[in-house]
Amino acid sequence: MINRKQQLIQMFLNSLATITPNSLLSRVNHLANLPEEFYLFGSGKAAATMAKSLEESCLSQIQGGTIVSNMPNVCLQKVQHLLSSHPIPSKQSLIAGEILQKELNNLGKDDHFVYLLSGGTSALIEKLPPEITLRDLQNLTEQLLYKGADIHELNTTRKHFSLIKGGKLAQDIVAQGIVLVISDVIGDDLTTIGSGILYGDNTTKEDAKRILVKYHLWEQLSFSMQQVIQKSKVLCEPKNNIRHIVIANNQFVLKHLKTQLQEQKISTRIVTTKMHGEATCIAESIANTAKDALSQSSPFSLPLCLLYGGETTVTVTGTGKGGRNQELALAILSHLQNVKGISVLCAGTDGIDGNTNVTGAVVCGEMYNTQIAEYLQNNDSYHFFDKYGGHITTGKTGTNVMDIVMIFIEKENDI
Structure with a gap:
């Protein structure tokens, strides 16, 4: 059985490799x-x-x-x-x-x-x-x-x-x-x-x-x-x-991700490179789009991967630990109760998310639990993923082209 979460992480890491200094040097010589x-x-x-x-x-x-x-x-x-x-x-x-x-x-x-x-x-x-x-x-x-x-x-x-x-x-x-x-x-x-x-x-x-x-x-x-x-x-x-x-820039990385996915015969769409706004609001929109793609009436063929680029914000009201990518991933997960077939990666290309040493997080519907709301209210996404798993850790990457969100959508019997 394919581990979609690990697959998303590996593709994210592959795309980070395209914006390392050595990789960009050839673009410098060209431009x-x-x-x-x-x-x-x-x-x-x-x-x-x-x-x-x-x-x-x-x-x-x-x-x-x-x-x-x-x-x-x-x-x-x-x-x-x-x-x-x-x-x-x-x-x-x-x-x-x-x-x-x-x-x-x-x-x-x-x-x-x-x-x-x-x-x-x-x-x-x-x-x-x-x-x-x-x-x-x-x-x-x-x-x-x-x-x-x-x-x-x-x-x-x-x-x-x-x-x-x-x-x-x-x-x-x-x-x-x-x-x-x-x-x-x-x-x-x-x-x-x-x-x-x-x-x-x-x-x-x-x-x-x-x-x-x-x-x-x-x-x-x-x-x-x-x-x-x-x-x-x-x-x-x-x-x-x-x-x-x-x-x-962000589009450069998203295009590389799209190429990787299409080589695996996976339908892929770059939704936007201008994602911005409060993480919890963006999360609801992303989750609804993913669930719509799973519905019987959806015009999309599955499996499908939706790509988002940009940078959300978090208004801190709690005393917890986290970053915008972990908060976004956890907020998306809060909308996936009883939903199978959706896996989501949210990660920063600089390797640092908020006041933590992680890059972001990857989630799927099976990770849902009733404590999510409490963690979100306290802006404590880090400790949720530290307890239940899902963290992505790269260390400082030495580059930065904003954040990446990957949503992999597939029929339950294909998982």
Whole structure:
């Protein structure tokens, strides 16, 4: 008998292999004509592993530089590697932001640089105006995450409190640059990936204030923070000397998953690469779609696999432990009582889910039990799967193209 849960996990792992640094290097060579000599910079969850891979193939071309990541134990030969923090910025974030800005601004107009940009950048590097303390920013970031703000809302707010985000890092750079981007946002919006540090921005102080009001945080801000917002003038335009190239995104991984499934003669549909919203609400929609596909009147032929990509959010009201992928998987399971023939995988491509050391979870209807509601109410999905099984663990993958949901649907007598 085929173990569908293990099958889904293996296909997910196979697809992760397509966005490893070595795998992406061939895409880099195809998409970007790298200079004969260049300085190498970067920030994000994938920056260190990408830099190591690039050094292996282009060592003689690299003249120096700095990489900032949260990946320990990555040794680089020609580039300094700074460890910083994620998802909450720290003193290391401020140090890294200062160093990157100084080194990039010191390059001449005849110099070339390559910048490796990926998710996590917004926390890993920062430079603050004198009116704002690091603790101010940490508290605000914690509150926005706790209240379920999505990446666009989070980065919009960050840009208006920063001296390097929203394209401001690029303003004094005269060198010629290529930014290789691993997208962790819906639609590959370059103003949002890494808070658009080298690209630009089109948000306004009114946008930032509206988000803070939405989450009931505006009145909690200090007077100096409110003043920074009121005086904010981001609106930086992209610079002609810095070119951005997206080398990997969520759709890239979903297409690889679809190819794997079709090679096994399994009908497959990519439902969306723009999944977003509260995890429990998305879960109900996904579960209903899967159950509809099982019904006698369904136009779909089975077995069928539905693929979703994107990033949900969780508004934390309990005291438990978990992450958006575990919460999404558990919430889907809550709708599968007495349902056989549906297996679901929810996992993050960065290998980290929330405040846990797991990637996500895989479930099927047979795992349903009456305690699910209690675990969900306490935002304690981690301990549910720790007790009943279902966790997926990869460790930090060194990359990030948002989250993947796979729903495998088959007739009960085919299981």
